[in-house]
Amino acid sequence: MTYDAIVIGSGISGGWAAKELTEKGLKVLLLERGRNIQHVTDYTTASKRIWEFPHRGRLTNAMKANHPVQKRDYPYSEFNPDFWVDDLECPYTEVKRFDWYRGFHVGGKSLMWGRQSYRWSDFDFEANAKDGYGVDWPIRYADLAPWYDYVEAFAGISGSLEGMPQLPDGQFLPPMEMNCVEKDVAARIKTSYEDRRRMIIGRVANLTQPHNGRGNCQYRNLCSRGCPFGAYFSTQSSTLPAAVKTGNLTLRPFSLVNQILYDKNKKRARGVLVIDAETMETREYEAKVIFLCASTLASTFLLLNSIDAGALPDGLGNSSGQLGHNLMDHHFRCGAWGKAEGYEDQYYYGRRPNGVYIPRFRNLFGDTRNYLRGFGYQGAAGREGWQREIAEMQIGGALKDALSEPGQWTMGLGGFGEMLPYAENKVYLDKSKKDKWGQHVLAIDCELKENEHKMREDMKNDAAEMLEAAGIKAVQTYDSGSFPGMAIHEMGTARMGHDPKTSVLNRWNQMHDVPNVFVTDGSCMTSAACQNPSLTYMAITARAAHFAVEELKKGNL
Numbered sequence: 001m002t003y004d005a006i007v008i009g010s011g012i013s014g015g016w017a018a019k020e021l022t023e024k025g026l027k028v029l030l031l032e033r034g035r036n037i038q039h040v041t042d043y044t045t046a047s048k049r050i051w052e053f054p055h056r057g058r059l060t061n062a063m064k065a066n067h068p069v070q071k072r073d074y075p076y077s078e079f080n081p082d083f084w085v086d087d088l089e090c091p092y093t094e095v096k097r098f099d100w101y102r103g104f105h106v107g108g109k110s111l112m113w114g115r116q117s118y119r120w121s122d123f124d125f126e127a128n129a130k131d132g133y134g135v136d137w138p139i140r141y142a143d144l145a146p147w148y149d150y151v152e153a154f155a156g157i158s159g160s161l162e163g164m165p166q167l168p169d170g171q172f173l174p175p176m177e178m179n180c181v182e183k184d185v186a187a188r189i190k191t192s193y194e195d196r197r198r199m200i201i202g203r204v205a206n207l208t209q210p211h212n213g214r215g216n217c218q219y220r221n222l223c224s225r226g227c228p229f230g231a232y233f234s235t236q237s238s239t240l241p242a243a244v245k246t247g248n249l250t251l252r253p254f255s256l257v258n259q260i261l262y263d264k265n266k267k268r269a270r271g272v273l274v275i276d277a278e279t280m281e282t283r284e285y286e287a288k289v290i291f292l293c294a295s296t297l298a299s300t301f302l303l304l305n306s307i308d309a310g311a312l313p314d315g316l317g318n319s320s321g322q323l324g325h326n327l328m329d330h331h332f333r334c335g336a337w338g339k340a341e342g343y344e345d346q347y348y349y350g351r352r353p354n355g356v357y358i359p360r361f362r363n364l365f366g367d368t369r370n371y372l373r374g375f376g377y378q379g380a381a382g383r384e385g386w387q388r389e390i391a392e393m394q395i396g397g398a399l400k401d402a403l404s405e406p407g408q409w410t411m412g413l414g415g416f417g418e419m420l421p422y423a424e425n426k427v428y429l430d431k432s433k434k435d436k437w438g439q440h441v442l443a444i445d446c447e448l449k450e451n452e453h454k455m456r457e458d459m460k461n462d463a464a465e466m467l468e469a470a471g472i473k474a475v476q477t478y479d480s481g482s483f484p485g486m487a488i489h490e491m492g493t494a495r496m497g498h499d500p501k502t503s504v505l506n507r508w509n510q511m512h513d514v515p516n517v518f519v520t521d522g523s524c525m526t527s528a529a530c531q532n533p534s535l536t537y538m539a540i541t542a543r544a545a546h547f548a549v550e551e552l553k554k555g556n557l
Helices: 012-023 061-066 127-131 141-155 180-192 235-245 296-305 386-392 397-403 450-469 534-554
Strands: 002-008 028-031 249-252 255-263 268-276 282-292 334-340 356-358 375-383 409-417 426-434 440-445 473-479 517-519
Touching: 002 012, 002 268, 012 028, 012 235, 012 282, 012 534, 028 282, 141 235, 141 534, 180 356, 180 375, 180 409, 180 450, 235 249, 255 282, 255 296, 282 296, 282 534, 296 426, 296 440, 334 375, 334 450, 375 450, 409 450, 450 473, 517 534
Parallel strands: 002 028, 002 282, 028 249, 282 517
Antiparallel strands: 255 268, 268 282, 334 409, 334 473, 356 375, 375 409, 426 440
């Protein structure tokens, strides 16, 4: 029942913590609140054709009834229903609408993530200090650059070298290829804006060649079901096998961590209290160091729930009062699209699980707007399929002929915008409601504000302007609305910072108040940037694990 280290959560951050700590010789207990999913054998829908699903991927009324939150957007479907939580078993309180997408299983959302993998730059790490929102990051790009190198080399990120200061290059496998329309649009954007704006192929955690014993991507675009080829980075394909290989790992699924146990005399965490998710029995495990990697809101819930009337009245590590505050997500679902003419004799091969990316260009290099920070774009070009004809209600030979040929080429760009770290965007314990396991639930009070709404106008209009400059016809803008949580990039609530009076964690992701507890998932983030954050979680976790082991050797923990 005693280990050198306990890692709570087995997703992207937890998998990296387990790998790094075991490879450095520590005996590690990896706790996951949900079931185990074995690599390959438990990806039960990975190779099914759409006609093999009884409802062709659509949700049944029973599925909708048990998943009132998960059903709100595309991730939850008949293709991978077991990867998402039953909302009725684990409710939460929405003071304002917040779409909380969760998966309780070994691997967490590393099995379902979008895999876009971008480094942050000093424009991102310096933003808070320059414009006064939030607190200053206690690290800069130079602190994280070698760890970006380290995790990219292991995980396998495909991408192109571009030399852009706002989007640093990395250790890339060969990039995926743009299709014919994307290549032409990229060239025209580069020319039209004198290279101030640039469209590149997405940097993605899908292998374009065999790597570290894993197979390369087969261009099936079925990643969210689990990949039997190990072609994208996940805990199951990558970090967990590495940790198991050391002989130093104990994996315990169905282990819901209810509290981190605190020794007020030593001012250290001594272990964790675990509820068996199946039997409801409780037990304690002890360790010298704890890595909290349960995902942003789950980690903060656990810290808030770790209460001792005498020593921890407001939760573990909360002397600053910042625990639960500064919740962020990206806002998206707005941009533009149009038709690409003159490519009717061209097509593409396979189903590329990746798109194009336009890095941030607003509020950089002398550009100033009526809002702070900025946004990037993700998008793609493609040809319409047979579905385009269904609404026409045709019959006979004309319909058959139409369905035998691809349709119109289209090109779209969707913005991903940064959300500022507002102190009033927060979470806290709702003691009027409990989940299946008898725990109080989390209340979430978070919204987009004026800065984000101003930014969304540019996210639409800039997309349309670039598409028109690139020769796309009949361009239309759209804004489908975005609520926090929808992007599944929740960040903040246990932020890093220089000062223990205004932050929860130091520059090593170590709790100011409880130095043998490290938090390295999205809750540690001090700002949100506009890039997908998972690669930064990986680098931060590897860096923190290295520091923790060195501190253990020195006897400081």
